[in-house]
Amino acid sequence: MPELPEVETTRAGIEPHIKGKTLTDFFVRQKWLRWPVELPDTIKGQRVNEVERRGKYLLLEMDSGSLIIHLGMSGSLRLVRGSIAASQHDHLDLVFSDLRLRLNDPRRFGSVHFHSGVPETHWLLKKLGPEPLGEDFSEEYLFRRSRRKRLSVKSFLMDSSVVVGVGNIYATEALFAARVRPTVRAGNVSRKAYGNLVLETKRILEAAIELGGTTLRDYVGAGGKPGYFIQSLNAYGREGKPCRVCGGTLKKIILSQRSTVFCASCQVRSGWS
Numbered sequence: 584m585p586e587l588p589e590v591e592t593t594r595a596g597i598e599p600h601i602k603g604k605t606l607t608d609f610f611v612r613q614k615w616l617r618w619p620v621e622l623p624d625t626i627k628g629q630r631v632n633e634v635e636r637r638g639k640y641l642l643l644e645m646d647s648g649s650l651i652i653h654l655g656m657s658g659s660l661r662l663v664r665g666s667i668a669a670s671q672h673d674h675l676d677l678v679f680s681d682l683r684l685r686l687n688d689p690r691r692f693g694s695v696h697f698h699s700g701v702p703e704t705h706w707l708l709k710k711l712g713p714e715p716l717g718e719d720f721s722e723e724y725l726f727r728r729s730r731r732k733r734l735s736v737k738s739f740l741m742d743s744s745v746v747v748g749v750g751n752i753y754a755t756e757a758l759f760a761a762r763v764r765p766t767v768r769a770g771n772v773s774r775k776a777y778g779n780l781v782l783e784t785k786r787i788l789e790a791a792i793e794l795g796g797t798t799l800r801d802y803v804g805a806g807g808k809p810g811y812f813i814q815s816l817n818a819y820g821r822e823g824k825p826c827r828v829c830g831g832t833l834k835k836i837i838l839s840q841r842s843t844v845f846c847a848s849c850q851v852r853s854g855w856s
């Protein structure tokens with residue numbers, strides 16, 4: 584599933600090719616993604632002024648509004664020359680003269696909306712919490728937001744109204760690195776532990792973006808999908824394997840319907856570390 588680093592890498596990859604370019608046409612081959620794709624003809628002839636990201640949404644900002652694109656579970660964007668035929672799961676082309684931005688999404692959980700106001704006022708975006716790499720995502724913020732919260736600290740961290748773009752992989756890894764047990768109630772985690780969690784979340788996401796930036800250099804490809812990178816992971820997907828810190832066996836549990844891996848000796852129950 585594309586997580587925040589993949590979306591940011593995608594944004595950085597397509598920006599130099601479409602920023603400042605005029606959208607000359609579009610083709611919706613499959614209207615039924617997560618929500619129906621209904622784009623007004625009035626966007627034809629408009630220039631893409633900015634290519635931004637908010638959480639896991641890509642924003643193509645034009646004079647009359649923005650295209651808001653989410654890659655869902657299996658979506659990817661690539662730039663192709665106009666002569667390359669679409670394949671089965673290529674649901675949308677945004678045409679910029681001889682170049683096309685093409686959305687491929689086999690599972691169709693992605694979405695594309697046009698919104699005529701500023702992007703932040705769209706219903707998908709208006710309740711989103713701060714960006715994890717921004718200054719607003721801080722020890723003080725998480726500590727304050729979590730007081731009296733009874734849900735687990737992992738579910739708290741994955742709540743997009745608390746912070747955007749921290750999915751299962753990155754929540755699992757950040758909690759491992761910060762040595763906070765995923766099952767601890769959010770309201771019981773100490774200020775200091777939240778400080779560590781903020782630092783580790785930022786560090787891990789930044790490293791993933793950096794890695795993606797090097798693997799997705801050649802964004803205008805003839806075919807195939809951009810290859811998502813795989814970061815070296817310490818906890819996620821390593822259940823039953825030895826902890827790289829203490830050598831103990833990593834455990835897997837299901838927490839809020841998501842698989843969760845942790846080290847019972849490194850990740851303390853109280854969250855006080």
Ligand SMILES: [Zn+2]
Pocket residue numbers: 826827828829830831846847848849850
């Ligand atoms: Zn350990």
